[in-house]
Amino acid sequence: MKIRDVLLSNYGKASSIPSAVNQMMTDFAVGFRDGIDINLGVGYVNENTIPRKLIQNAYEAILANPEKYRASLNYGGAQGSPNLIKSIKTFLINNQIDGITQDTFSQRDVVIGANGATSLLESITHLLPTGIVVTADPMYYIYSNDLERKDFTVIAIPEDNEGLQTDLLREKLNALGSEKEDIQFFYVVTVNNPSCTILSNHRKKTIVEIVTQLSYEVGRKIPLFFDNAYSDLVHDNTVEQLKPAFLYDEIGIVYEIGTLSKIIAPGLRIGYLIGPKGAFLNSIIQRTSDIGFSAPLINQEIASYLLDNEIEAQIQKVNNEYRRKALQVKTWIHELLSENLQECRGGSAGFYYYLTLANTKTDTTSDFFKYLTRTTGNEEIDGPKGKPHPKVIYIPGEHCAHPSGEMVDIGKRQLRISYGFEELPQIHAALKHMKDAIGYCNQKM
Ligand SMILES: Cc1ncc(COP(=O)(O)O)c(C=O)c1O
Known part of the structure; x- marks a missing residue:
């Protein structure tokens, strides 16, 4: 048969x-x-x-301190380890990033991905309706490919040496007419992959302004995700200090995605998302639970320990x-x-x-x-x-x-x-x- x-x-x-x-x-x-x-x-x-020795030391220190690092070889909570969330907040505040203070986190929260920043990007595709996603050209090919397999339509706006060209973005949005209603989110990589073009602070601010205006026009908040995968790797000290996009966000549409892959080790698979508290952030947490409960707790604690102790060096x-x-x-x-x-x-x-x-x-x-x-x-x-x-x-x-x-x-x-x-x-x-x-x-x- x-x-x-x-x-x-x-x-x-x-x-x-x-x-x-x-x-x-x-x-x-x-x-x-x-x-x-x-x-x-x-x-x-x-x-x-990759700091092998530091990771080894961190591992031992964690197992030796079960009061602070509770049940570190057990399951974790879906939002992520409270130690790590606290360490990330402190790291961002101490990292002398202009404008990030304790107050940044009064309206916003941090969630840890199940498996690096990639899993957070992937989760977005399940939680937002299918439609148009706007990004820069050249695009991060791994994510664009994921989006297209899930029937999103990717619109890519050419970049120049300051990143996504905002005049071209405005033209594109005008040309879309009523199709603008289909835009579900924006995805902008602040140090772009493949080009390593650094998005200037001025462009970043303009993008936030454009998406804010667009949100009012369509009558709903359109999320704007900034992927900061390489933003801790600006090794040329003549470059202006990168400002957080939150500074420009008046209505709560900006989400920033970070990872410890590039500054510590990809193998820890620690990525995080910071954004306004609310339904979307809650849905990301539930999704993390659905796909494996959380990143391995021991890795989160190692990351927390390293952020608390050795990260600047x-x-x-x-x-x-x-x-x-x-x-x-x-x-x-x-x-x-x-x-x-x-x-x-x-x-x-x-x-x-x-x-x-x-x-x-x-x-x-x-x-x-x-x-x-x-x-x-x-x-x-x-x-x-x-x-x-x-x-x-x-x-x-x-x-x-x-x-x-x-x-x-x-x-x-x-x-x-x-x-x-x-x-x-x-x-x-x-x-x-x-x-x-x-x-x-x-x-x-
Ligand atoms: C733009 C961008 N986002 C995200 C990632 C992946 O980060 P993670 O290792 O945390 O999944 C990469 C890795 O190369 C990347 O280039």
Whole structure:
């Protein structure tokens, strides 16, 4: 008897095929040779920035103090560990972020995600009605892909070197006319991934003003989520100090998302959301309960202990490390690629450079990509079968530019390279391979 396969929901169907980036990373991971192949594609942090010893000490201190860290190997409450929530508030107040005081938390609360900032972003997609989401172009491809699989319509507004362009946003909103009613939320990454463009305070304020006005126009509060994943990693001290978006929020629409992944360790999976107390925040807490009760309590307590004890020195150390690499990598980019470089974004925060090549395509069908993944079919370039020359992976801009946005063409000549995970000699080698790849493309033209 014939029997049909498992019936999938639309989301299930969309998720049954790996996203383009996942597929690319999986293909690359299969047969990845440590010490030979070079991965500038992953968003991994640098292993040397992870404070192993401090984490070990924190773990012991927590188990030795069950009065303060109650039942730390048991289940936790869905809002998150009270110790951690208190530590995050104190960290933000003490971090000399202009404008964050005890009073900031009289109307707002902190909730901890079940599994990093990612789980909070994912929860939003279940708690708000499906509709339009507005973000910057290039976009954080992981979240945009999640949104699209859940039938949200992503509208991406091109950024310049100050972030999302607010004049273009206004034009877009006007052009939408009555469709504005379908806008469910805004998602803005303050140090953007992939470009590491820092959203200026002025732009941030203007975005809050625009969404406030739009909220009045449609007669309901439209939430505006700022993703601060890299905002503690501004390692260039000539950059203005980033202000919290709360400062500009008059009606209670601003939510800020933070993570300890980049400044402590992604493996702890600690992300948090701060926003106005109310129905939306309550729904996030319930959702956290639904998907696993809370982040592992022991990890939350470790995070709390580290925030209370060692965080300033740790952040300094992490930033020194990325600063050193950012400067060196920039010199090499200019030395090796300048003949074919139209633009280079990043270098002041986070750990990505976003390059626009003048006349070389970077997408997965391009000769540049094939050269670097050793799939040209030419043995001289690819190396002997079964023993290829070193491969280099990066994130092609085609995955970050919105497919129906204005940056789709230029996106095909862009790429994100990470200087987070790999060490400098490997990054240098990878950039030399990129120079050779450009030479190969020019030859073929
Ligand atoms: C913009 C952005 N948001 C969120 C995250 C994920 O944070 P977490 O590790 O807390 O899930 C990342 C990680 O690369 C990111 O780039």
